[in-house]
Amino acid sequence: MIRFDSIISRIVILHVIAVAITSVLMSVALSWLLSAATNNIHNDAMEEQAVSLAAHLVLEPDGRLSLALPPNLQGFYSQPYGRYSYAVIDDAGKTLFSSLANNAPIFAADPRAGTVQFLETRIGEAAISGASVRRSIGGKTVWVQAAEDLANSDVLIDDIVEDFYRHVGWITLPILLVLLVIDIAIFRRALLPLRQASETAQHITPARTDIRLPLQEIPTEVRPLVSAINKALDRLDEGFRLQREFTADAAHELRTPLSILRTRVETLDNPGVAKALRQDIEAMSRVVGQLLDIAELEAFAIDPAEVADLQAASAEVAGFVAPLALEQGREIALLGATAPVLVKGNAEMIKRAIRNLAENAIRHAPKDTVVEFVVQDNGTVTVQDRGPGIPDEERELIFRRFWRRDRNHQGSSGLGLSIVQRIAELHGASIEVERRVMGGAQFSLHFIKAAPYPEA
Numbered sequence: 249m250i251r252f253d254s255i256i257s258r259i260v261i262l263h264v265i266a267v268a269i270t271s272v273l274m275s276v277a278l279s280w281l282l283s284a285a286t287n288n289i290h291n292d293a294m295e296e297q298a299v300s301l302a303a304h305l306v307l308e309p310d311g312r313l314s315l316a317l318p319p320n321l322q323g324f325y326s327q328p329y330g331r332y333s334y335a336v337i338d339d340a341g342k343t344l345f346s347s348l349a350n351n352a353p354i355f356a357a358d359p360r361a362g363t364v365q366f367l368e369t370r371i372g373e374a375a376i377s378g379a380s381v382r383r384s385i386g387g388k389t390v391w392v393q394a395a396e397d398l399a400n401s402d403v404l405i406d407d408i409v410e411d412f413y414r415h416v417g418w419i420t421l422p423i424l425l426v427l428l429v430i431d432i433a434i435f436r437r438a439l440l441p442l443r444q445a446s447e448t449a450q451h452i453t454p455a456r457t458d459i460r461l462p463l464q465e466i467p468t469e470v471r472p473l474v475s476a477i478n479k480a481l482d483r484l485d486e487g488f489r490l491q492r493e494f495t496a497d498a499a500h501e502l503r504t505p506l507s508i509l510r511t512r513v514e515t516l517d518n519p520g521v522a523k524a525l526r527q528d529i530e531a532m533s534r535v536v537g538q539l540l541d542i543a544e545l546e547a548f549a550i551d552p553a554e555v556a557d558l559q560a561a562s563a564e565v566a567g568f569v570a571p572l573a574l575e576q577g578r579e580i581a582l583l584g585a586t587a588p589v590l591v592k593g594n595a596e597m598i599k600r601a602i603r604n605l606a607e608n609a610i611r612h613a614p615k616d617t618v619v620e621f622v623v624q625d626n627g628t629v630t631v632q633d634r635g636p637g638i639p640d641e642e643r644e645l646i647f648r649r650f651w652r653r654d655r656n657h658q659g660s661s662g663l664g665l666s667i668v669q670r671i672a673e674l675h676g677a678s679i680e681v682e683r684r685v686m687g688g689a690q691f692s693l694h695f696i697k698a699a700p701y702p703e704a
Contacts, residue, residue, distance in 0.1 A: 294379035297394035307386035457485040556595035577615035584623040591695035604664040609633035
């Protein structure tokens with residue numbers, strides 16, 4: 249069985265089949281009606297001729313019947329003309345008058361027959377069709393027969409019957425094509441609300457669960473399905489909301505115990521144990537802070553008119569992470585543009601994204617290497633390191649939450665790059681991950697350039 253993925257193609261194909269079948273049936277029906285009408289016209293004409301012939305029968309004084317045809321009728325039934333013939337038969341089956349050469353009857357007389365009969369017979373190679381009318385003249389019963397040789401039937405009727413299918417077929421084809429074009433236009437117009445609903449559905453993401461499919465012009469047959477999808481989106485939105493609230497509440501609740509724990513660690517007498525615990529607490533604090541960032545980003549909206557200085561944000565982040573880098577034996581370098589680079593977006597969120605990239609680079613860079621910040625005038629900031637780099641097969645995985653190549657490695661929660669990706673989505677920016685020629689990873693954030701500030 250053939251399957252059609254498109255509703256329009258399914259409807260159009262089925263409609264074409266239906267129209268083709270209807271056209272054939274209509275042609276057959278019209279042909280049958282035309283043939284029936286032609287036979288009726290022929291039978292009526294033969295009956296009229298027989299009645300006209302009967303009107304010329306005269307009873308003679310001696311009791312015999314005579315047939316006095318006017319000259320025009322004599323020529324009409326003459327043998328040279330050969331189209332029409334007549335015969336008059338009495339109740340004994342004897343032929344009284346006949347236009348045939350051998351004075352033979354056209355049809356055999358049947359005493360049980362009705363007043364009028366429509367008969368067909370063959371005389372030699374000719375097909376004969378006509379009428380037999382019973383008449384009573386002077387107490388004598390006769391059958392007056394009039395017939396036509398079908399080989400010489402009406403030329404006009406013959407043309408109509410013979411050319412009917414050709415004419416109907418010629419007309420049916422363009423009508424079918426016009427109907428097909430009209431049907432396609434109608435179906436596309438009828439399915440336009442569904443296409444618009446599909447385009448709306450493409451914008452539904454985990455970050456935009458508030459979007460709903462429109463119901464205004466959706467066809468009645470499909471409206472229950474669209475309504476059910478909207479209700480499912482309502483439940484999904486509620487689930488995401490509860491998840492975000494739980495994440496934010498849990499992160500907030502963990503901050504206080506971590507602060508108390510940090511204070512108590514400072515009072516320990518063993519410096520080595522205190523240092524190890526302090527590192528663990530800092531790692532936990534970082535995870536809690538990232539969870540709060542994620543919860544905030546889920547509900548954050550960027551003002552379209554907001555503008556940030558990408559160079560200033562990068563410089564601030566470089567200064568912020570420099571002590572951490574020096575403590576771990578790395579250096580920080582800020583390269584590229586020195587003048588303001590204005591981009592569309594929120595300065596605080598942009599700094600968070602750059603900071604997460606910088607902390608990730610510091611964590612993976614070898615000691616005694618430089619982590620570089622490169623700001624370009626086109627609205628791009630790049631963070632480069634000399635670490636192991638990112639394999640091609642992991643470039644999509646690294647942006648998943650809590651994904652880590654080595655889960656036994658301490659100091660990474662797997663949330664930083666997912667935060668960077670979410671901030672980029674909010675700003676309409678893009679992230680590009682590349683492997684450096686001299687070794688290491690290179691993360692580039694491409695923001696949308698903003699118009700420069702008007703001069704005072």
